[in-house]
Amino acid sequence: xxxxxxxxxxxxxxxxxxxxxxxxxxxxxxxxxxxxxxxxxxxxxxxxxxxxxxxxxxxxxxxxxxxxxxxxxxxxxxxxxxxxxxxxxxxxxxxxxxxxxxxxxxxxxxxxxxxxxxxxxxxxxxxxxxxxxxxxxxxxxxxxxxxxxxxxxxxxxxxxxxxxxxxxxxxxxxxxxxxxxxxxxxxxxxxxxxxxxxxxxxxxxxxxxxxxxxxxxxxxxxxxxxxxxxxxxxxxxxxxxxxxxxxxxxxxxxxxxxxxxxxxxxxxxxxxxxxxxxxxxxxxxxxxxxxxxxxxxxxxxxxxxxxxxxxxxxxxxxxxxx
Amino acid sequence: xxxxxxxxxxxxxxxxxxxxxxxxxxxxxxxxxxxxxxxxxxxxxxxxxxxxxxxxxxxxxxxxxxxxxxxxxxxxxxxxxxxxxxxxxxxxxxxxxxxxxxxxxxxxxxxxxxxxxxxxxxxxxxxxxxxxxxxxxxxxxxxxxxxxxxxxxxxxxxxxxxxxxxxxxxxxxxxxxxxxxxxxxxxxxxxxxxxxxxxxxxxxxxxxxxxxxxxxxxxxxxxxxxxxxxxxxxxxxxxxxxxxxxxxxxxxxxxxxxxxxxxxxxxxxxxxxxxxxxxxxxxxxxxxxxxxxxxxxxxxxxxxxxxxxxxxxxxxx
Numbered sequence: 001x002x003x004x005x006x007x008x009x010x011x012x013x014x015x016x017x018x019x020x021x022x023x024x025x026x027x028x029x030x031x032x033x034x035x036x037x038x039x040x041x042x043x044x045x046x047x048x049x050x051x052x053x054x055x056x057x058x059x060x061x062x063x064x065x066x067x068x069x070x071x072x073x074x075x076x077x078x079x080x081x082x083x084x085x086x087x088x089x090x091x092x093x094x095x096x097x098x099x100x101x102x103x104x105x106x107x108x109x110x111x112x113x114x115x116x117x118x119x120x121x122x123x124x125x126x127x128x129x130x131x132x133x134x135x136x137x138x139x140x141x142x143x144x145x146x147x148x149x150x151x152x153x154x155x156x157x158x159x160x161x162x163x164x165x166x167x168x169x170x171x172x173x174x175x176x177x178x179x180x181x182x183x184x185x186x187x188x189x190x191x192x193x194x195x196x197x198x199x200x201x202x203x204x205x206x207x208x209x210x211x212x213x214x215x216x217x218x219x220x221x222x223x224x225x226x227x228x229x230x231x232x233x234x235x236x237x238x239x240x241x242x243x244x245x246x247x248x249x250x251x252x253x254x255x256x257x258x259x260x261x262x263x264x265x266x267x268x269x270x271x272x273x274x275x276x277x278x279x280x281x282x283x284x285x286x287x288x289x290x291x292x293x294x295x296x297x298x299x300x301x302x303x304x305x306x307x308x309x310x311x312x313x314x315x316x317x318x319x320x321x322x
Numbered sequence: 323x324x325x326x327x328x329x330x331x332x333x334x335x336x337x338x339x340x341x342x343x344x345x346x347x348x349x350x351x352x353x354x355x356x357x358x359x360x361x362x363x364x365x366x367x368x369x370x371x372x373x374x375x376x377x378x379x380x381x382x383x384x385x386x387x388x389x390x391x392x393x394x395x396x397x398x399x400x401x402x403x404x405x406x407x408x409x410x411x412x413x414x415x416x417x418x419x420x421x422x423x424x425x426x427x428x429x430x431x432x433x434x435x436x437x438x439x440x441x442x443x444x445x446x447x448x449x450x451x452x453x454x455x456x457x458x459x460x461x462x463x464x465x466x467x468x469x470x471x472x473x474x475x476x477x478x479x480x481x482x483x484x485x486x487x488x489x490x491x492x493x494x495x496x497x498x499x500x501x502x503x504x505x506x507x508x509x510x511x512x513x514x515x516x517x518x519x520x521x522x523x524x525x526x527x528x529x530x531x532x533x534x535x536x537x538x539x540x541x542x543x544x545x546x547x548x549x550x551x552x553x554x555x556x557x558x559x560x561x562x563x564x565x566x567x568x569x570x571x572x573x574x575x576x577x578x579x580x581x582x583x584x585x586x587x588x589x590x591x592x593x594x595x596x597x598x599x600x601x602x603x604x605x606x607x608x609x610x611x612x613x614x615x616x617x618x619x620x621x622x623x624x625x626x627x628x629x630x631x632x633x634x635x636x637x638x639x
Contacts, residue, residue, distance in 0.1 A: 017441045026443030032435060033452040036513060040455065042478050043467050055476045057491070134361045141357030145350060153362075160369040162622045164574040166598045167615030170608060171372030171379070174386060194368035197361055226353055257462030257577035258595075262603060276466040276581055286470055293467050297459055304458045308451045312521065 043297070047071065047290030054286045070287025072096035073280065074113050074295075078105040080281070113292055116274040120296075122185055123270055124253040127192035131249045132242060134193070135200025136208075140230060142201065143208040144216075154205075157198045165258040173263060185268045191259060196249040203248070207241025208234065244310040247303060254300060271296050380613035387606040400613035410614070412589070413597040420507065420579075420593055421572045425565055427512045432519030433561060437553075439520070440527045450524075457517045465581035468510050472496040472582075503583050503591050510578060515571075519564040526560025527553065559637045566629055573622050594618055 017025070045061075046054050053064040078100050086106060092098040100107050142150060172191060173182070181187030211234060219229040235242075261273040275292045279285060304311065380400055384393045404410050435453065439446050456464070471479045474495045484491040496506040530553065538548050576595035579585065585592035585600075598618065602611035 022441050022443040025438040025441035026445070026449075029435060029438050029443070029446070029449050029453070032431075033449050036453060036456055038478070038482075039464070039468065039471060039513070042471060046470070055473075057476050057481075059476065059478050059481050134364065137357045138361035141354050145354035145357070147354050147358060153358075157361075157365065159623065160365065162570055162626065163373075163619050164576070164595050164598065164615070164622075166576060166595050166602065167376065167618060168369075168372060170386075170602050170612055170615060171375040172368070173603075174375070174608075175372060177386075190364070191368060194364050197364060201361060251458055255460035255462070257460065257581075261462075262599075272460050272462045272577075275463050284470070289467065289470070293463050296463055300458050300460075301455065304455060305451065308454070311454070312450075 040297075043290050043293050045290075046286055047294045049287050049290075051280065051285060051287055054290070067099075067287075068095065069099050070285075070291040072099050073285055073288035074278065074291040075111055076100070076107045077109050077111050079108050080104060081106045112269075112274060113271075113278075116269055116271045117295070119185060119264075119268055120254060120270040120272075123188045123192065123268070124250055126185070126189040127196060127253045128246055128249040130189065130193040131196035131200045132204075132246050135197050135204050135245065136235070136238065136242060138197070138201045139204035139208050140234060142205050144213065154202070157201055160198050161195070166262070169259055169262045172259070176263060183264045183266055183268045188260070188264060188268055188270070191263070192249075192253040192256065196252055199252075200245050200249060203245045204238070204241055207238055207244075211237045240310060240313070243307065244313055247307050247311055250303070251300060376612045376615055379609050380616050382609040384609045385606050386602075386608040396609065400610045401617070403610065404614050404617060409589075410597065413592050413594050416504075416589075416591065417573060417575075417593045420504065420511075420575065420591075421569055423504075423508045424511045424515070424572050425568055427508065428516045428519045428568060429561060429565060431512065432516045432564065433523045433557075435516070435520040436523035436527055439524060453520065454517045456514045459514070461514060461578040462581055464514070465510060465578035468506075469497065469582055472506055474498070497583055498587055500587055500590050503587060507579055507582055507591055510582060511572065511575070514578075515568060519561075519568060522560050522564040522567075523557060526557035529560070530556045555639075559633060562629075562633045562636060566626065566633065569629075570622060570626060573618075 045064075047070045048066045048068070049060065049064050050067045050069050053060050053067075054070075072095070076096060081104065083104065086101050086104065089106070092101055097107050141147065142154060147153065176182040176187050179187075181190070215233050215237065216229045219233045220226070224232065255272065256270075257272040260270045264270065264273070271292070275289065275296060278289050278292055280288065381395055381397060382393050383396050383400075385391060439450055471477050472495075474480055474492045477496075479496060480491040480494065483489060483494075494502060496502050534552055534556075535548060538552060543551070574595060575593055576599065579591055579593055579596060580599075583591045585596040598611055598614050601607050601614060
């Protein structure tokens with residue numbers, strides 16, 4: 001009897017690990033997760049420290065007074081002035097002004113962070129929209145039509161991602177110089193679109209392959225044109241895939257540094273090349289760097305948490321197919 | 323995913339023709355090009371044309387900062403120079419070591435994490451999301467901040483190390499020392515990209531059907547034995563895939579290293595992309611760097627192709 005019941009118990013728990021295995025696994029994973037969060041924790045807490053607190057030793061982990069000085073310094077430019085001059089100015093006009101005056105400085109203008117951040121938004125979202133739009137069309141074309149040399153074309157599209165960015169940047173730099181696209185948002189949008197569209201075609205083709213073609217055929221028989229069938233039947237079915245693809249394109253374009261630093265210098269510069277150039281008087285202004293980094297990371301953190309299911313699907317999906 | 327490709331092909335061949343009449347006289351091929359054309363045009367303009375231009379430039383002594391200077395055709399001299407330059411071989415070695423160590427660490431830690439997460443403890447979905455966060459962030463922006471963590475006097479990294487080991491926190495410089503700087507980069511890359519390897523391994527582990535473990539249990543195979551003869555071999559194609567993706571990415575590595583060490587101290591962390599950037603955009607030897615770019619491309623492409631062949635063999639087993 002005991003043998004039979006034992007066997008039943010084992011059969012039940014074959015794939016389900018025992019409670020101790022689970023506990024140990026859970027502890028280790030949580031430990032790892034907490035350790036990997038330390039740098040992020042440090043970025044955020046540094047952004048709300050004063051410059052002296054940020055570089056004190058031993059490091060102030062919790063025992064500091066929160067301050068918005070990092071954020072003030074991030075968004076403003078300041079110049080050092082004599083005490084008499086500062087007193088002649090009258091009362092401070094804002095919190096940031098007051099903080100600057102306490103350090104014998106005067107706010108003289110806005111920094112370039114906000115324009116750079118706006119550039120990042122325009123370029124990342126613009127290129128994501130274009131890449132997903134073109135990618136969806138091409139993926140549909142590859143999925144539903146007979147295309148000569150289809151496999152070669154698909155492989156070629158993917159292989160364009162193997163070039164080191166600096167290698168691609170050399171001719172792009174020359175080409176953009178000739179066409180007047182250097183340091184323009186349009187140039188960056190086109191470039192990021194071209195880079196992302198290869199991934200978009202691959203991911204989306206997989207998603208569209210899974211939509212039964214009977215749906216479109218029914219629509220075509222009902223008198224829809226191909227285009228109508230594509231927009232009204234296929235697109236609504238492919239929204240999950242499109243969302244997953246869009247996140248990947250957005251993350252790439254948002255985070256990209258190599259092309260941005262080589263091809264933009266002023267008006268079209270995005271945030272990643274700008275943030276490392278934030279410096280204060282006599283060394284890095286780490287709270288301001290922390291503030292700039294925090295603001296820059298927030299959109300991606302929000303996306304990751306809100307769209308984690310699509311993200312997971314996209315990553316593993318790509319792996320399973322290729 | 324398991325849809326047979328030939329079925330799709332046959333359906334594609336059969337259906338649109340019958341319906342093509344409805345598309346206002348447009349032929350099937352024309353429709354296909356309407357969908358694919360714009361993407362192809364963009365790729366031609368921004369990928370293919372530049373690639374051809376790079377190849378052409380690689381046979382010249384063109385310098386981008388002197389657009390009006392006379393351009394000479396130098397034949398294969400650029401290639402010859404690069405392949406016989408000991409500095410180039412040094413930079414390739416640095417790159418190879420970086421790729422090797424990051425892959426080893428990320429695969430081991432990533433697979434272990436995936437295995438642990440696959441024990442399906444309570445809250446594993448939440449903690450998986452937390453672990454994923456570093457790989458979503460900008461390597462440049464985060465790399466820049468790691469420089470702060472690595473500061474010898476004030477950095478948190480040195481503080482934590484000295485807290486646990488008792489070593490003086492300002493007795494070592496992660497980024498300034500010839501011995502430690504390569505490891506500083508490997509640590510940041512591992513921190514960032516282990517989650518990626520973990521995810522692909524997790525997909526592999528979840529693709530193993532339960533009945534195989536049930537059969538092994540019936541045969542009284544020990545957990546140790548099950549791991550080595552079921553789990554690992556069946557997840558191997560996925561692990562190899564993760565290695566391929568990370569290998570290609572890290573071969574191209576630029577942003578994180580530039581911001582952490584800029585290739586220094588000296589040139590101990592000068593990976594191929596940094597050498598290329600210096601030749602192309604600081605020394606402005608456009609012809610020379612074009613040849614270097616082509617060599618790098620051929621190297622990645624060739625290695626990746628050999629690797630994929632091996633991967634397919636493993637998959638067939």
